[in-house]
Amino acid sequence: MLFNSIEFVIFFVIVLAIISIIKYGKFQHVFLLIASYFFFYFSSNYLISLLIISTVLDYYVGKKIYKTKSQKHKKILLISSLCGNLGLLGFFKYADFAITQFNILGNQFDLMMNIPLLNLVLPIGISFYTFQTISYTVDVYRGKLEPCKTFKEFALFVSFFPQLVAGPIVRASQFLPQLREKMLQFQQRKNFSLIIIQNTNLKFGITLMSFGFLKKMFFADNIAPLADSIFNFPINMTSFEIWLGTIAFAAQIYGDFSGYSDIAIGAALILGFKFPKNFNNPYFAFSPSDFWKRWHISLSSWLRDYLYIPLGGNKKSSTRTYGNLIMVMLLGGLWHGAATNFIIWGLLHGSYLAVHKAIQNKFPKISQSFFFKTKVGKIISILITQYFVFLAWIPFRVQNTEYMFYSMNKFILLDFQLSEVFHVMMNNKFASFILVLFFIFLFISYKRENIIEKISKLEFKYWIVILTIISLSIFVFFDGNPEDFIYFRF
Amino acid sequence: MRFVLRTNDFRITTFVKHDREIQNMLKIAIGSISVLIFSFSVLIVISFFAKSDNIDMVESEFLLSDFSSNRTIFLIGSSHVKYFNVVKINDIISEEFISVYNLARDGNTPIKRLDELDQIISVNPEIIFYGISYRDFGYFNENKDTLSLYPITSKTLNSFFEDWLISNPKMISIQFIKDLIKPISSDKITYSEKRTPYVTYSSDNDKIMTNDELNSTFHPQLQSDNSYDEVLAFNEIVDKLQNNDIKLILFTTPLSEIYLKSITDEQKNAFSKLKENLKKKFGIKIYEFENKYSKLEIWQGGSHISYNSSITIVNEDIAEMIKLEIEK
Numbered sequence: 001m002l003f004n005s006i007e008f009v010i011f012f013v014i015v016l017a018i019i020s021i022i023k024y025g026k027f028q029h030v031f032l033l034i035a036s037y038f039f040f041y042f043s044s045n046y047l048i049s050l051l052i053i054s055t056v057l058d059y060y061v062g063k064k065i066y067k068t069k070s071q072k073h074k075k076i077l078l079i080s081s082l083c084g085n086l087g088l089l090g091f092f093k094y095a096d097f098a099i100t101q102f103n104i105l106g107n108q109f110d111l112m113m114n115i116p117l118l119n120l121v122l123p124i125g126i127s128f129y130t131f132q133t134i135s136y137t138v139d140v141y142r143g144k145l146e147p148c149k150t151f152k153e154f155a156l157f158v159s160f161f162p163q164l165v166a167g168p169i170v171r172a173s174q175f176l177p178q179l180r181e182k183m184l185q186f187q188q189r190k191n192f193s194l195i196i197i198q199n200t201n202l203k204f205g206i207t208l209m210s211f212g213f214l215k216k217m218f219f220a221d222n223i224a225p226l227a228d229s230i231f232n233f234p235i236n237m238t239s240f241e242i243w244l245g246t247i248a249f250a251a252q253i254y255g256d257f258s259g260y261s262d263i264a265i266g267a268a269l270i271l272g273f274k275f276p277k278n279f280n281n282p283y284f285a286f287s288p289s290d291f292w293k294r295w296h297i298s299l300s301s302w303l304r305d306y307l308y309i310p311l312g313g314n315k316k317s318s319t320r321t322y323g324n325l326i327m328v329m330l331l332g333g334l335w336h337g338a339a340t341n342f343i344i345w346g347l348l349h350g351s352y353l354a355v356h357k358a359i360q361n362k363f364p365k366i367s368q369s370f371f372f373k374t375k376v377g378k379i380i381s382i383l384i385t386q387y388f389v390f391l392a393w394i395p396f397r398v399q400n401t402e403y404m405f406y407s408m409n410k411f412i413l414l415d416f417q418l419s420e421v422f423h424v425m426m427n428n429k430f431a432s433f434i435l436v437l438f439f440i441f442l443f444i445s446y447k448r449e450n451i452i453e454k455i456s457k458l459e460f461k462y463w464i465v466i467l468t469i470i471s472l473s474i475f476v477f478f479d480g481n482p483e484d485f486i487y488f489r490f
Numbered sequence: 491m492r493f494v495l496r497t498n499d500f501r502i503t504t505f506v507k508h509d510r511e512i513q514n515m516l517k518i519a520i521g522s523i524s525v526l527i528f529s530f531s532v533l534i535v536i537s538f539f540a541k542s543d544n545i546d547m548v549e550s551e552f553l554l555s556d557f558s559s560n561r562t563i564f565l566i567g568s569s570h571v572k573y574f575n576v577v578k579i580n581d582i583i584s585e586e587f588i589s590v591y592n593l594a595r596d597g598n599t600p601i602k603r604l605d606e607l608d609q610i611i612s613v614n615p616e617i618i619f620y621g622i623s624y625r626d627f628g629y630f631n632e633n634k635d636t637l638s639l640y641p642i643t644s645k646t647l648n649s650f651f652e653d654w655l656i657s658n659p660k661m662i663s664i665q666f667i668k669d670l671i672k673p674i675s676s677d678k679i680t681y682s683e684k685r686t687p688y689v690t691y692s693s694d695n696d697k698i699m700t701n702d703e704l705n706s707t708f709h710p711q712l713q714s715d716n717s718y719d720e721v722l723a724f725n726e727i728v729d730k731l732q733n734n735d736i737k738l739i740l741f742t743t744p745l746s747e748i749y750l751k752s753i754t755d756e757q758k759n760a761f762s763k764l765k766e767n768l769k770k771k772f773g774i775k776i777y778e779f780e781n782k783y784s785k786l787e788i789w790q791g792g793s794h795i796s797y798n799s800s801i802t803i804v805n806e807d808i809a810e811m812i813k814l815e816i817e818k
Contacts, residue, residue, distance in 0.1 A: 009526075199514045206522050222660065233705050233748055420702070427703070430664060464521050471529040476536065476663045 002043075003263045004217050011039065012267060019271070020197060025186035032160070032271070033152055039161040040125070047123040050088060051159060057084045058133040059154045062140045062147040074141055081137040085130045092120050093127070097338030125165035127335055129158055131302055136172035138306055145173055153179060162267040166260050168278040168298035178273055196272055200456075203463070205270035207456035210470045212262030219438045220255030221479045223248050226431035230424065231398050234407045240421035242410040246390045248431070249397045251438045254283065257296070262452075281446045283389075286372075286381040288352035291389055299335070303328050318361055325357060326350035336396075341404060344395040352388050536666055552687040553609045562613065563590040563812060567621030568598040570743035573695070573795045574621075575805050576685045582809035583816075590812060592686040599626055600723035607727055611734050617815055618736060619808075620727075621743040623780070623793065624753060624761055627720045695797040699789050704748055721764065728772050739815055740768065741777035744804060747784040749792035777811050779804075 002008060015035050019028055041048045061081040065074050096117045106113045136157070139145035148154035157175050230237060230245030237245070261278035268275050278298050285291035292300040308328045314321040326347065333346020360367045371377040391411055398404040425432040445451055455466055565571055571594035579590050593610070595602070610618070683691060731738045742765075768774055783795065783804060790796040795804050 197515065199511060199518065202515060202518050206518065232752060236702060236705060423703070430660075460517060460521065464525060467522065467525045468528060471525045472532060475529040475533045477660045478533075479660045 003260060004213065007042070011035075011042075016197065016270065025183075029152060029156065029183075033156050036156065036159040036161040036164060040159060040164055043165060044124050047121070050092075050123050050126065051129060054085060054088060054130060054133050055155050055158045056151075057081060058137050058158075059148065059151055062137050062154070065137065065140050066147045078137060078141045082134065085134050089126055089130045092123055094334075094338040095120060128167045128169055129164065131169050131299075132171065133158055135169075135302065135306065136176075139171070139173055145176065148176065153183070160268070160273070162264040162271070162273075163275065166257075166264075167296075168261055168264060168275055169302050170275055170298065171302070174276060175273065182272070197270060198272070201269050201272060204453060204456040205266040205268075206467070207452055207463070208266030208269065209263050210467055211452050212259045212264075212266060213474050214470050215255040215259030215262065217259075217474045217478055219434060219441070220252045220259060222434045222477060223252045223255065223431050223438065224479075226424075226428045226435060227252050227397065229428060231403070231407065234398065234403050234410075237407070237410065238417040238420045239410045239414040240418055241424055242394075242407050244421050244424060245407075246393055246397075246411060248435055250283070250390050250393050251435055253393065253396070254279070254442075255438065281442070283386055283442060284382055284446045285385050285389070286378055287385055288349065288356045288388065291385060292349075292353070299332065303332050307331065314357075318358070321357060322354035325353040329353060339399060340401060341395040341399050344404070345392050348388075348392040348395065352392075536662055553613055557589075557613050557615070560587050560589040561585075561816070562615040563588065563816075564610065564615045564618045565590065565592045565594065565621065565808075566598075566603065566610070566618055567594050567743065568623075568626060569594065569596045569689075570623050570625075570793055571621040572596065572686075572689045573790070573797050573804075574808050575683070575797065575799075577683060578802070578805045579809045579812065580685070582806060583813055585816075588816065589685065592683075593688060594621070594686070595688045600720045600727055604723045604727055607730055611730065611736065614734075615736060617739060617812075618731060619739050619741060619812065619815075621741055622724075623743045623745065624757060625793070627724070627761070627764065691797055695790060695794075696799075697790055698787060698796045698798050698801070699791070700787065701748075704746060704789055704792065724768075725771075728768065728774065732772065737815070738772075739775055739777065739811070740765075741808075741811060742780040743793070744779045744783045744795055745781070746789045746792050750781065750784055752792075775815075779807065782807070 015032075018031060022028070022031075037048065040051060044051075058081055061077050061084075065077045068074050068077065096119065099115050099117055103114055136145070136154070140147050148157070153176070156179065157170075157172060160170075160175070163170050227245050227248040230241055231249065234242060234245070258279040265275045265278070276298065278296060280294040280297065282291055282295035285294050308324055311324045311327065312320055313324065316324075327350070329350030330343065330346040332349070333342040333344070336342045336345070369377075372381055391408065394407045394411060395404050398407055448454070455463065458466070565574060565576065571592065574592060574594075576590045576592040580588075583590065728738060765776055769776060786803075788795050788801045788804070790798075795801060
C-alpha cells in the first residue's frame with residue numbers, strides 16, 4: 001500500500017476512526033497490530049511470512065539473551081539472530097547479484113559454468129525491518145534495553161505500519177519506551193486508552209503529512225521526467241545537461257524520500273508516537289560528515305552505532321579510521337541494492353568522509369579557520385560539499401556503467417556548451433519550473449527553522465488556507481503515472 | 491480523552507477532558523476532510539471540462555455513416571497508429587472501391603477498444619489492421635501475470651477511480667491553464683484529417699526531431715499492472731472479430747532506437763511470446779514494423795513517427811501491407 005494512494009488515505013482514516021470510537025487500550029493495541037499486518041499484507045501478500053519469521057526469531061532470542069548469564073551463550077544467541085536476519089536479507093537481496101558475479105568470474109577462468117539466476121522478488125521493507133530487529137537484539141545484548149515482555153509488544157514495534165516499508169529505521173530504544181509508557185499508564189488505570197489522539201499531535205501530524213505528500217506528489221513526481229529525460233540515455237549530452245539532470249535527480253530523491261519520511265512521522269505522531277527526524281536540510285550541509293548528520297539520519301546513525309563503532313570507529317589508528325569510514329559507507333551502499341552503481345556510490349561517500357577526516361587531522365588549522373565561520377566561507381563550503389554529493393547521485397541514479405561513467409566524466413570535465421541545456425529546459429518547461437520552485441521551498445525551509453511546526457501552530461483559519469493550497473497543488477498537478485517511492489526498492 | 495475506572499464494575503467515574511478540546515479535535519478533522527473534498531471537487535470540475543470536449547459523440551455519428559458502398563478497411567490502435575496518414579495510404583492503394591480509415595485513438599488500450607468493438611463490428615469492415623506495441627499491454631511481465639503479488643482489492647479500487655476520474659490531472663490542468671490564458675498566448679492550431687475521425691493533429695505532430703532532441707525529451711512509460719487484463723481483453727477482441735467473420739491482421743508499430751533501447755530483454759521476450767501465442771491460438775498474421783525504421787530520422791517522439799508530409803516510407807509500407815491482404 002503506497003502512501004500516495006487512495007487506499008492508504010481510506011485505510012488511515014478507518015484506523016483513526018476505529019481507534020477514536022473504541023477506546024479500550026487492550027483492543028487498540030491488538031487492533032493496531034492487525035492493521036499493521038493488513039497494511040503489509042496489502043503490499044506484500046505471502047511475503048508477510050518473512051516479517052513474522054524475523055519477529056518471532058528476535059523476540060525469543062532477545063528474551064534468551066536477557067536471561068542467560070554466560071557471556072559466551074549471549075554471544076552465540078546474538079550471532080544466531082544476526083545470521084537469521086542477515087541471512088534472510090542476503091538471500092533475497094543479494095543471491096542473484098552473487099550468482100551473476102560468480103558466473104562472470106567463472107567465465108573469465110573458462111570454467112564454462114552458468115548457474116541460473118533465482119529471480120527472487122525483493123520483499124518490500126525487508127532492509128528496514130531487519131535493521132530494526134537487529135537493533136533490538138543488539139541493544140538487549142549490550143544491556144541497554146530490557147526485552148519485551150509480551151510478543152504483541154515486540155510485534156507492534158516491528159510492524160508498526162507508518163515506518164514499516166521504507167523507514168525511518170526506528171530503533172527499539174526509541175519506540176519501546178513510548179509504547180511501554182502508554183501500556184503502564186493503561187495498566188495503572190491512569191488512562192483508559194492506549195492511543196490518545198491529541199489536538200496538537202493531530203494538527204502537527206496532518207501538517208507534516210501534507211508537506212510529505214507535497215514533496216512527493218507535487219515536487220518529486222513532477223521533477224522526475226526532467227531527470228529521466230537526461231539520464232535514460234545520457235550519451236552525447238553536454239556537461240550542463242548532465243548538471244541539470246543531476247540537480248533534478250537530487251531534488252527528486254530528496255522530495256521523494258523526505259516526503260515519505262514526513263508522511264510516516266506525521267502518521268505516527270497522530271497515533272501518539274514521536275519518531276526522530278530523518279532529514280534536516282541536507283543540501284545545506286557544509287561537509288561530508290555534516291551531510292550524513294542531515295541525510296537519512298536513521299540509517300546513518302544506525303550504521304554509526306551498530307557498524308562503525310563496533311569496527312573501532314576513530315579510536316584506533318588514523319588509517320584504521322579511514323578504512324572504517326570507507327567500509328561502513330560501502331556497506332551502506334550495498335544496503336541500497338546489490339549493484340555496481342550502489343557500490344560506487346557508497347565508495348564515493350566513504351572516500352569523501354575519509355578525505356575530510358584526513359584533512360581535519362593533518363591540517364586542523366584549515367577546518368578551524370575563521371574564514372569558514374564567515375557567511376562567504378559557509379556558502380563556499382556548502383557549495384563544495386554539494387558538488388561532491390551531487391556527483392555521487394549520478395551512480396545512484398544511472399545503473400548502466402557506460403552511461404554512468406560518461407555522465408560523471410561530463411559532470412567533472414565541463415565542455416562549456418550552454419545552448420543544449422536551454423533546449424532541454426524548454427522541452428520540460430513544467431518540470432523545470434517545479435525544480436526552481438523546489439529550491440525556493442528548500443531555501444525557505446532552511447532559513448525558517450521548524451517551519452512546518454510553526455504552520456501547525458497557526459490560527460485555524462490560516463492553517464486551513466495553507467492546507468488548501470497544498471492540497472490543491474497536489475490534486476491539480478498530480479501526475480497520472482506517478483513513480484513509486486524510490487526507497488521502496490530497497 | 492481521559493477516564494478513571496473502578497476495577498470492580500468498570501464504570502466510568504470521572505470525565506476529565508473538556509468539551510472544548512473535543513470540539514477542537516472535531517474542527518481539525520472536519521477542516522482537513524473539507525479541504526480534501528474541496529480539492530477533489532476542483533479536480534472533478536477540471537475533469538468535467540476536459541471530458542466535455544471528448545469525442546464519443548463524434549464517434550457514434552461516424553460509425554452511423556453508410557459504409558456499404560465500398561470495401562471498408564480500418565486501422566485501429568493507440569496513438570502509435572494515429573501517425574499513419576490514410577489520405578496518402580488511400581492514394582497509394584488507389585482502388586476506387588476501397589476505403590481505408592484510421593480509427594486510432596490516443597491511449598487506446600485493448601480494454602478501452604473492447605468497449606467500442608460492437609459498434610465497429612456493426613459497420614462490418616472487410617479487414618481490420620490492428621497496430622500493437624508494448625504499451626498496449628502495459629509492458630507486461632509474464633511472471634507478474636501468472637503469479638500476482640497483489641491482492642485483488644487494490645486493483646478493484648484503482649479501476650473504480652480510473653473509471654470516473656481523468657487519468658492524468660497534471661496534463662489536463664496545464665492545458666486548462668493554457669486555455670485560460672489563450673488570448674495572450676500563441677495557441678497551436680489543430681486540424682482534422684479526412685477518414686481519421688477520432689484524433690486531431692497540430693504542428694507538433696509534424697515536427698521531425700533530431701536524435702539529440704529525441705534523446706533529451708524521451709522518457710519511458712511506466713509499467714502498468716493491468717497487463718494481464720489487457721491481454722485478456724485483446725484475446726476477446728480477436729475472438730469476437732473472428733466469430734463475426736471479420737478478418738484481423740496485426741502489425742507491430744514502428745519504434746525508435748532510443749525507445750527500443752529502453753525496453754528490457756524480459757519485456758521483449760514477453761512480447762514475443764504473446765505474439766507467438768496469438769499466431770498459434772488464432773492463426774493471425776503479424777507484420778513486423780517495430781525495428782524497421784528505428785535508425786531513421788523520422789520521429790516525432792520515441793514511439794511516434796512524425797506526421798510530416800515528407801515522410802512517405804512508412805505509409806508506403808502500410809499501403810503495401812493492406813494491398814497484399816486485400817488481394818488474398
